[in-house]
Amino acid sequence: MRILLADDAALLREGLAGLLTAAGHEVVAQVADADALRTEVARLAAAGEPPDVVVTDVRMPPTRTDDGLRAAVDLRAAHPGLPVVVLSAYVAGPYLGELLEGVDGAVGYLLKERVGRVSDFLRSLDVVVSGGIVIDPEVLTHLMTSAAGAIGAGAAMADPMNRTGALDASGGPGASGGGPAASAPAGPQNPRCSPPPQDWPPPQDWSSPPPPQSSQDPRHPQNRGLERLTPRETEVLTLMAEGLSNGRIAQRLMVSDGAVAKHVANIFLKLDLPPGEENRRVRAVLVWVRAHA
Numbered sequence: 001m002r003i004l005l006a007d008d009a010a011l012l013r014e015g016l017a018g019l020l021t022a023a024g025h026e027v028v029a030q031v032a033d034a035d036a037l038r039t040e041v042a043r044l045a046a047a048g049e050p051p052d053v054v055v056t057d058v059r060m061p062p063t064r065t066d067d068g069l070r071a072a073v074d075l076r077a078a079h080p081g082l083p084v085v086v087l088s089a090y091v092a093g094p095y096l097g098e099l100l101e102g103v104d105g106a107v108g109y110l111l112k113e114r115v116g117r118v119s120d121f122l123r124s125l126d127v128v129v130s131g132g133i134v135i136d137p138e139v140l141t142h143l144m145t146s147a148a149g150a151i152g153a154g155a156a157m158a159d160p161m162n163r164t165g166a167l168d169a170s171g172g173p174g175a176s177g178g179g180p181a182a183s184a185p186a187g188p189q190n191p192r193c194s195p196p197p198q199d200w201p202p203p204q205d206w207s208s209p210p211p212p213q214s215s216q217d218p219r220h221p222q223n224r225g226l227e228r229l230t231p232r233e234t235e236v237l238t239l240m241a242e243g244l245s246n247g248r249i250a251q252r253l254m255v256s257d258g259a260v261a262k263h264v265a266n267i268f269l270k271l272d273l274p275p276g277e278e279n280r281r282v283r284a285v286l287v288w289v290r291a292h293a
Contacts, residue, residue: 001026004030035062091138
């Protein structure tokens with residue numbers, strides 16, 4: 001394949017170019033900043049020879065923040081379907097969600113250390129060039145851990161008394177202290193404790209439609225589908241997001257190919273991806289990642 005490399009670290013860029021060349025690929029250009037990346041892709045496209053894939057670092061000049069990511073997003077908009085692999089030194093951050101916004105495939109997000117695992121990196125490039133999506137396993141683990149923590153925090157906020165002790169029927173502390181609950185003396189009602197007015201809650205204004213649900217909204221239909229996945233189906237979907245085929249998933253989980261195929265079919269069903277849906281595997285991965293990124 002024909003590859004364009006973008007990284008301001010000359011040593012890493014040259015090493016990556018040597019690795020790819022040794023694997024039989026052609027590095028058509030190397031650039032060191034985001035502006036040069038945009039220019040070079042435009043030049044190659046104008047000549048009728050666009051790269052098969054762009055591999056770019058997230059952080060590059062001119063600002064050394066997220067210029068590489070911004071360039072990747074711009075390139076995807078200017079050249080729809082252009083395969084892009086973004087390399088990052090950071091597991092966390094907003095980069096993944098921004099990269100996947102509005103895409104249908106041919107995108108990869110890998111940690112830089114993944115490049116050292118040559119066979120995995122080359123396989124990831126093949127998956128992205130063929131229109132798939134590859135997310136670094138460590139990034140996926142981080143997303144799953146963050147999601148689990150958010151769910152636990154939400155449950156605690158929904159029932160704060162669960163951590164501080166139950167209230168008895170009078171609304172005061174329970175009788176665990178051994179005595180009766182204290183009562184307030186009779187007198188004027190505390191205005192801060194007065195009952196709500198008759199028109200409470202206020203009437204709902206239905207004159208304007210509710211805002212559309214985002215892909216990260218737990219009420220989104222496909223996110224509700226994620227909630228219906230079994231632990232094993234969630235595990236299979238996570239491995240799909242790593243870019244693994246059914247056969248490789250079966251090897252990883254030490255189950256039969258048929259068992260994996262059944263789990264994948266259930267995932268498609270629960271995420272409302274019917275057989276006629278184009279590229280269901282990629283769309284299932286996008287649902288999972290967008291819900292957690």
